[in-house]
Structure formats: structure tokens, C-alpha cells
Amino acid sequence: MKVLCLWYATEEEKNFISARLPAGTEVVAPEGNYLSRFDCEYADVAHLAPDADAILAFSVPDGILQVCDNLKMFSWLHSGVDDLGLMGALDLFKNRGVKLANIRGANAVAVAEQAMMFVLALAKKTLLKHQATEEGRFLFPLYADEYRSAMLHGRTIGVIGIGNIGGRIAKHAKGFEMEVLGVRRSKEGQPVEYVDTIYGIDQLHDVLPKCDYVVLATPDTKDTHGFIGAAELAAMKRSAFLINVSRGMLVQEKPLYEALTSGQLRGFATDVWWQYNYGQTFPIGWGSRLGIHKLPNVTLSNDQAANADDVLQRNIQWGTENLAEFLAGQPMKREVRLELGY
Missing domain, CATH: 3.40.50.720 (NAD(P)-binding Rossmann-like Domain)
Structure with missing residues (x-):
């Protein structure tokens, strides 16, 4: 052999x-x-x-x-x-x-930790406050909407895909006393520890309006490719955050850009990006052709969640x-x- x-x-x-x-x-x-x-x-x-x-x-x-x-x-x-x-x-x-x-x-522990890092970084405006402090700027007035942190305690997180990674995200979220809603291919089946309520993918639009944070941890398949689009983003709270630690192509790029720049979505964090393949898209490459990575309400890394x-x-x-x-x-x-x- x-x-x-x-x-x-x-x-x-x-x-x-x-x-x-x-x-x-x-x-x-x-x-x-x-x-x-x-x-x-x-x-x-x-x-x-x-x-x-x-x-x-x-x-x-x-x-x-x-x-x-x-x-x-x-x-x-x-x-x-x-x-x-x-x-x-x-x-x-x-x-x-x-x-x-x-x-x-194999990388579930590392990726789940990265997901919670993103949740905290978005909620606590980590990059904004780091940069302001580095530049010697005071964020004034105190408690202004643009400077005030969000909370995790008592809030609701939706985990889309509750397998190895999603299950660990749920466990970490419970450490912050969050309500955890899980979405998987079918709501039927065994319960998942640390997930309060399980929904099927056909119930996604029932889940999104309830969530303060939505984390994508599902594989990219024919059923999930581009499944977060304009309708799904519109269903989310205007105060909600979206985090993607799975595959970039789960989210439609243009509707996401429009949601982030119009105030429909409070913030976005991702470790994964859109891929533009020659013969299918033009120009070839990766990233965001619309410059999502440059928006002030976006926190990002590039395929680094498992680099641990x-x-x-x-x-x-x-x-x-x-x-x-x-x-x-x-x-x-x-x-x-x-x-x-x-």
C-alpha cells in the first residue's frame, strides 16, 4: 500500500x-x-x-x-x-x-474561539477604540451611539450550523449567559448541548429577527451557497451583527455591502472571502470587489481562524x-x- x-x-x-x-x-x-x-x-x-x-x-x-x-x-x-x-x-x-x-x-476549537473573538470585537468596538487610543483621541461624548459597546449578556445568538464548530460556539456563548438558537438542515434529531432551541434551515427567517448576533458555521453546499441575501439581511435586527467563519460564498456580496452602508446591519466580521474564478467571474481574485474589507463597521482576517x-x-x-x-x-x-x- x-x-x-x-x-x-x-x-x-x-x-x-x-x-x-x-x-x-x-x-x-x-x-x-x-x-x-x-x-x-x-x-x-x-x-x-x-x-x-x-x-x-x-x-x-x-x-x-x-x-x-x-x-x-x-x-x-x-x-x-x-x-x-x-x-x-x-x-x-x-x-x-x-x-x-x-x-x-480538527480545527473546531480554534475556529470557535475566533468566532467569539469576532463577536466580542464587534460588540466592544475593539478596533475603533484601539485606533482612537493609539492616535490620542478621546471618544466623546460618553455613551454616544457611535461609541457605546454592545453587550453579550442576556442577548440572543443564532448559530447557523451546529456541528463541531457551531456546537463549541454555543458552549462559549453560554459562558456569557446568552440565549442560543441553532439552525441545521433539519430541526429533527438529537438535541445539541448548550443550544436552547433548534430550527430547521427552512425556518431561517423565523430565527433571524430574534438574534442580536448571527454566526455562520455551516458548510458551503448547494443548499447554503449564497443563502444569506437581501431578504435574510432585511429580516435581521438593525442592531444585529453578522459573523462568518465558514465560507465566503454563503453570503451574497452586494446585499451585504448595501446592508452595511445603509445601516440595515450594524456590523460584520469574517475570516473567509468571496472567490472570483476565471471563466466564472471577472476580474479573477479574492476579497471584496465592493471594498467591504474597508468599511468602518467590519472586522476581518484572511483564513486565519485555524492558524493556531x-x-x-x-x-x-x-x-x-x-x-x-x-x-x-x-x-x-x-x-x-x-x-x-x-
Whole structure:
């Protein structure tokens, strides 16, 4: 059995993976000069790919999956698999019978902490007050609407997507004595600890008007892509904040810009951005073509929520666990349902 790491894995990482797989498993990785060791050049990996039985990957060079003639299992070292869908990998896996697993939950602690950081930063006007203090300005008059902080205590937070990340956000929110409303694909099913009331996605418009904070923690699927638009933003309180720690394409960019600049929405924070792909949009790139990142009521980072202590090691560990389960003929607890995209 040959396992291919699609990044410039260190000897320590390869040894870690090998030690957790059956004896005789060959673990290989590209070698060469690189800009980022978590990407890899097609030329550095093409000779390793055709007979690989399984792949561990943070990223995928264009064209490499098409030459993986022996591939049986793919372990994706991320939670969301929508990027794989955009490159056609999900269809390829369906057609070839390749099993796919992800590492959902591996970064849940870090991303949930980032979400609460955003909630607090927006509520407490952290950036505004930092900048004013740095510049030696007093925010006067005291208690003016534009300077007064919002509160978390006794307020309502809506968590859209109450899986590994959303469940932790709910737990943290309870530490501030907030009411937690959860939204998932269906309201039916098991209760979720720390969530006071669970709604189905078809009840989203019943939830939004109740919330002082709305946090998006759901995958980007055919059901959620662009599902926050003008009608949803209009349903929210004018005093509400929107936080996105999931995928940029969940929110329609133009309605969000209009809500933030018209006063319909009090503030927005995000770690994820819109992607403009050549042939689908113009110009190509990422960010906000409307300059949402420059608005005064916006707090942001760029894909940094999971860039935290312990996360890289856990990513590799859980990705390796997927492989170990597959090789042992056991059900993979993090297997992705290709028809659903998560």
C-alpha cells in the first residue's frame, strides 16, 4: 500500500504517519524547492502519483488526480470539501469509486474561539477604540451611539450550523449567559448541548429577527451557497451583527455591502472571502470587489481562524486516522457523503 502526501512533508511527519499505519505501508512525499511547503508542484509529485493507493492532502496540483490510476482513498486535511467540488474532484471520486474523508472538527476549537473573538470585537468596538487610543483621541461624548459597546449578556445568538464548530460556539456563548438558537438542515434529531432551541434551515427567517448576533458555521453546499441575501439581511435586527467563519460564498456580496452602508446591519466580521474564478467571474481574485474589507463597521482576517497552536498536528493526526480506518476495512467516522458534499 502506497500513501502519497501532497505536501513537502518533513521526515518527522512521514514517520508519524507511517507509525500509525499497517506495517509495510509506504509513505512518500514530494521533494524540491517550494514557496509554501503545504502546496506542491505538479512536476515534483507526478512520478509518485500513478501508483498511489491513498492520498493525504492540504492542496491538489492541477491535473494530478487525473493521473492517479490506482487511487482508492483520499484524506482531505480540511473540514470543507467545496474546493474539491470546484476542481471536479468530487465527480471524479464518484465515477471511480474513491472514498473521501475529511478532518471535520480538527480545527473546531480554534475556529470557535475566533468566532467569539469576532463577536466580542464587534460588540466592544475593539478596533475603533484601539485606533482612537493609539492616535490620542478621546471618544466623546460618553455613551454616544457611535461609541457605546454592545453587550453579550442576556442577548440572543443564532448559530447557523451546529456541528463541531457551531456546537463549541454555543458552549462559549453560554459562558456569557446568552440565549442560543441553532439552525441545521433539519430541526429533527438529537438535541445539541448548550443550544436552547433548534430550527430547521427552512425556518431561517423565523430565527433571524430574534438574534442580536448571527454566526455562520455551516458548510458551503448547494443548499447554503449564497443563502444569506437581501431578504435574510432585511429580516435581521438593525442592531444585529453578522459573523462568518465558514465560507465566503454563503453570503451574497452586494446585499451585504448595501446592508452595511445603509445601516440595515450594524456590523460584520469574517475570516473567509468571496472567490472570483476565471471563466466564472471577472476580474479573477479574492476579497471584496465592493471594498467591504474597508468599511468602518467590519472586522476581518484572511483564513486565519485555524492558524493556531495544535491545529496542524491534529490535522495530520486525524487525516492519518482516516487512512488507518480505511486500511483496516473499518467504517471511516469522518467519511464524506459525496452526494451531499459534507
